[in-house]
Amino acid sequence: MKAIIIGGGIAGLATAISLRKIGWDVVVNERATHYTEIGLGFILLPNGVLALDHLGAGTAIRKTGKYVKRAILQNEFGEIYKKETLNYSIAIQRYDCIKALCDLLPEESVCFGNDFSHFIYDDRGKATAVVYKNGVQQEGDIFIAADGANSMIRRSLFPEYRLSQTTVKELVCIADLPEISELLKGDLIKTQSESDGLSFGLLPCNDEQVIWYMQYDCTKWDMKDLSAKSKKDFAFSLLRKWPHPIDYVLNNTNFNKAFLWSTKDMDLLPAFHQKNIVLIGDAAHLALPFTSQGTNSALEDAIILANLLEGQKKDFGEVFTEFYYARKDTLEHYLDFGRMLSDRFLQPHLFVDEEAPIPLAK
Numbered sequence: 001m002k003a004i005i006i007g008g009g010i011a012g013l014a015t016a017i018s019l020r021k022i023g024w025d026v027v028v029n030e031r032a033t034h035y036t037e038i039g040l041g042f043i044l045l046p047n048g049v050l051a052l053d054h055l056g057a058g059t060a061i062r063k064t065g066k067y068v069k070r071a072i073l074q075n076e077f078g079e080i081y082k083k084e085t086l087n088y089s090i091a092i093q094r095y096d097c098i099k100a101l102c103d104l105l106p107e108e109s110v111c112f113g114n115d116f117s118h119f120i121y122d123d124r125g126k127a128t129a130v131v132y133k134n135g136v137q138q139e140g141d142i143f144i145a146a147d148g149a150n151s152m153i154r155r156s157l158f159p160e161y162r163l164s165q166t167t168v169k170e171l172v173c174i175a176d177l178p179e180i181s182e183l184l185k186g187d188l189i190k191t192q193s194e195s196d197g198l199s200f201g202l203l204p205c206n207d208e209q210v211i212w213y214m215q216y217d218c219t220k221w222d223m224k225d226l227s228a229k230s231k232k233d234f235a236f237s238l239l240r241k242w243p244h245p246i247d248y249v250l251n252n253t254n255f256n257k258a259f260l261w262s263t264k265d266m267d268l269l270p271a272f273h274q275k276n277i278v279l280i281g282d283a284a285h286l287a288l289p290f291t292s293q294g295t296n297s298a299l300e301d302a303i304i305l306a307n308l309l310e311g312q313k314k315d316f317g318e319v320f321t322e323f324y325y326a327r328k329d330t331l332e333h334y335l336d337f338g339r340m341l342s343d344r345f346l347q348p349h350l351f352v353d354e355e356a357p358i359p360l361a362k
């Protein structure tokens, strides 16, 4: 059996590894011409770490990432109101995670520079081949769309489902600060304003670097433009008086590397497939801010899909329907949880007396 995977991010690579384990012939097609260190990082939660262990990337991610042992929540005056132990959670740069997955695949199974154009269908509506913008064409038994949150394939299969803009934006950066990485001792420190939708998260992603992210309600504030100066001025204007070491981290950040996410929302699709084309990862379901489930869910998808395809004797459509129902409840729970955390973030004063769940990163 041959699977053509479109999109060589976390979901695409993890699915390729899972399918190769059950004997499938797989090719991953990435639009970029190579992987770069662009991209920041994320927290691998226990479900993601378990999935990476299953794929065989566990040792590599433990070597390049950093265990996050506790999440500490404090207000903007530095008063701590919650400490929670995190089990098996690893912060890692996206590039290191991509590399750990790529290293498990033969070089020839990942093709770069293949930007999806369209499918070719037979007269019963089944896809027989995929064509890329450079003219390359590939035939396969199934086609796996792992082309990320803005998935062109999702938009063509489910045109009525659109991403909607949320009012939460997130400025994210990795800073070379070994002294802060050491100071954090494996803790994620999340500082949340008591009155407004504004927070700052700080965590080590290895012994040399930290990831920080500033989440804000863009109906209240926003930056003038996306220049490094504008990002720096904006962060300082809102966080100047926030507890140490936030000032130090901002002062020692190269804002040319800071990235602004405009977060999006989307209801769960009614299905993840059409005939023999199936969506996976962010292409299938969007991760909302605060749940940290984008990468972790994509990894889970990869393993569950391969499990269902193993020894498959049914029609692919039936397997993909099973895949959808195997994921639906969990994904709906993440959506609800993300929306609830978002409400709390935007109006923290309404929730002061309640037990606060730990909102993590994007």
Ligand SMILES: Cc1cc2nc3c(=O)[nH]c(=O)nc-3n(C[C@H](O)[C@H](O)[C@H](O)COP(=O)(O)OP(=O)(O)OC[C@H]3O[C@@H](n4cnc5c(N)ncnc54)[C@H](O)[C@@H]3O)c2cc1C
Binding pocket: 006, 007, 008, 009, 010, 011, 012, 029, 030, 031, 032, 038, 039, 040, 041, 042, 094, 114, 115, 116, 117, 146, 147, 148, 149, 152, 172, 280, 281, 282, 283, 287, 294, 295, 298, 362
């Ligand atoms: C460059 C980049 C940096 C990121 N940085 C962070 C981060 O710092 N923190 C965080 O939490 N999340 C980050 N993400 C998102 C995070 O990786 C995903 O939410 C999560 O890992 C789910 O993975 P995915 O494979 O479904 O989607 P993605 O990781 O987005 O991967 C999708 C892949 O498909 C490729 N692609 C898109 N369109 C086409 C096309 N037409 N043809 C072929 N290939 C295509 C993309 O280039 C990309 O490699 C980043 C994503 C990208 C692409």
